[in-house]
Amino acid sequence: MPDLEAAVAHWQAVLGVAAGPVLRNEAQGVQMQRFDLAGAQIELLSPLGDRGPLAGYLTRNPRGGLHHLAFASTDLEADLARLLQLGVVPIGQPGRNVMGQRMVFLQPASMQGLLIELQEADAAVTDGG
Numbered sequence: 001m002p003d004l005e006a007a008v009a010h011w012q013a014v015l016g017v018a019a020g021p022v023l024r025n026e027a028q029g030v031q032m033q034r035f036d037l038a039g040a041q042i043e044l045l046s047p048l049g050d051r052g053p054l055a056g057y058l059t060r061n062p063r064g065g066l067h068h069l070a071f072a073s074t075d076l077e078a079d080l081a082r083l084l085q086l087g088v089v090p091i092g093q094p095g096r097n098v099m100g101q102r103m104v105f106l107q108p109a110s111m112q113g114l115l116i117e118l119q120e121a122d123a124a125v126t127d128g129g
Contacts, residue, residue, distance in 0.1 A: 001064040004046035008033050011044065019044070023098040030054055032098045043070070068105070068115035076102050076120040083118075 001007035008019045012035075019033040029052030035042045045067060047054040057067055073079045076094060084090075089107040097103045103119040 001044050001046045002058055002062060004031060004033065004044060007044045007046075007064065011035060011042065015042075024048065025096070025098040027095070028052065028098070030098065068117050070103075070117040070119055072121035073118045074121065076104065076118060079118060080104060 004022070012019055015035055015037065017035055017037065019035050022031055022033055024031045026048065029048045030045050031048055032043050032045050034044075045054055047058065049055065054067070058064065080090060080094070083106070087110060089110040091105040091107055094102050094104040097117075097119055101119045101121060103117055106116040106118065108115045
């Protein structure tokens with residue numbers, strides 16, 4: 001989002017729920033606020049400067065928009081190994097997201113044109129509990 005504060009205010013009004021705290025990941029160059037909904041989460045991301053993948057995305061999409069979809073994994077290594085056997089290509093090695101969870105992005109060309117993030121979560125998250 002080009003203006004995280006304005007985006008959070010909009011979505012708080014639309015969804016009727018408060019956003020979580022601002023989280024920052026200097027290594028990835030992003031800040032984020034999340035809305036927890038029944039069985040789903042919406043994360044609003046904003047770059048921490050004029051460099052990095054989100055800054056480039058906003059250059060191409062100045063109003064923001066859908067950047068990627070994320071899916072929880074209780075075993076990131078096993079899921080990634082299974083996807084590699086199917087020809088899915090990761091973007092680099094697994095790293096850590098703004099919440100400290102292990103994660104990896106998958107090449108859009110190997111995912112029907114969508115940028116996908118796999119993020120490690122405990123079973124309570126993936127079971128909806």
